[in-house]
Amino acid sequence: MKKRFLFVTGLMTLLVILAACGKDVPDDLDWEVQDFTYTDQTNSEFGLSDLDGKVWIADLIFTNCETVCPPMTANMSQLQDKLAGADVDVELVSFSVDPKRDTPEELMKFSEKFDADLSNWHFLTGYDNEEIKSFAESSFKTAVDADPNSDQFIHGTAFYLVNKDGVVVKKYSGVSNVPYEEIVDDVKALQ
Numbered sequence: 001m002k003k004r005f006l007f008v009t010g011l012m013t014l015l016v017i018l019a020a021c022g023k024d025v026p027d028d029l030d031w032e033v034q035d036f037t038y039t040d041q042t043n044s045e046f047g048l049s050d051l052d053g054k055v056w057i058a059d060l061i062f063t064n065c066e067t068v069c070p071p072m073t074a075n076m077s078q079l080q081d082k083l084a085g086a087d088v089d090v091e092l093v094s095f096s097v098d099p100k101r102d103t104p105e106e107l108m109k110f111s112e113k114f115d116a117d118l119s120n121w122h123f124l125t126g127y128d129n130e131e132i133k134s135f136a137e138s139s140f141k142t143a144v145d146a147d148p149n150s151d152q153f154i155h156g157t158a159f160y161l162v163n164k165d166g167v168v169v170k171k172y173s174g175v176s177n178v179p180y181e182e183i184v185d186d187v188k189a190l191q
Contacts, residue, residue: 030167030168030169031141031167031168032139033139033166036048038124038126039104041104041107041111041123042108046122048166055091056090056162057076057093058092058093058140059157059158060096060136060140061155062102062155063096063101063109072159073113074114075174075175075178076121076174079180080121083183083184084117089191091121092121093124094121096123097144099125099126100128107123129146132144136156140158140168143156158171158172158174159171169186170186
C-alpha cells in the first residue's frame with residue numbers, strides 16, 4: 001500500500017511538472033495586435049511587418065506627460081539594460097498617445113532623456129488621436145482618452161509582451177514594482 005501511494009504521488013508530481021513545462025508564458029492573454037505602419041523617432045516608417053517573427057514589448061506614453069510616462073520610460077530603459085545583459089533578442093515599442101505634439105523630433109529628444117538604445121527601441125507617432133485610441137483598445141484592451149481638464153492623456157500603464165506571431169500574451173506593471181526578472185524569463189521562453 002505504501003509503495004503504491006509513493007508511486008501515485010511521484011506520478012502526480014511528474015505530471016504537474018510536465019504540464020508546467022508545456023506553457024510558454026503564464027497568463028496567455030491571446031490578444032492579436034492589429035496591423036500598423038507608423039513613423040518612428042527617425043522619421044522612418046515602422047510597422048508590424050518590421051516585428052514579424054520577433055518578440056517585442058510595447059507600452060503607451062507621451063512626451064508631455066506629467067505623471068506616469070517618465071517613470072514608465074525609465075523602467076523600460078532599465079528593462080532594456082536587463083534584457084541586453086541577459087543577451088535576449090527583443091524589440092521595444094513605445095506608442096505615443098499624443099501624436100499631434102509628439103513629432104519624431106520630440107520623440108527623439110524624449111528617448112535621449114532616458115538613454116534609450118534606439119537599435120531595438122522604437123518610439124512611434126504618425127497617426128491621429130482616434131487611430132491610436134482604436135489601436136490601443138483593439139490591440140492592448142486599454143483606453144486612451146484626452147483628459148478634458150488638462151492637456152494630459154489618460155492611458156494604460158502596462159508593459160505588453162508580444163510573441164513572434166504578433167499576439168499579446170502577457171502584461172506587467174510598467175509604473176512601479178516592475179517584475180524585471182519575470183519579464184526577462186518570459187521573453188526567453190518565447191525565443
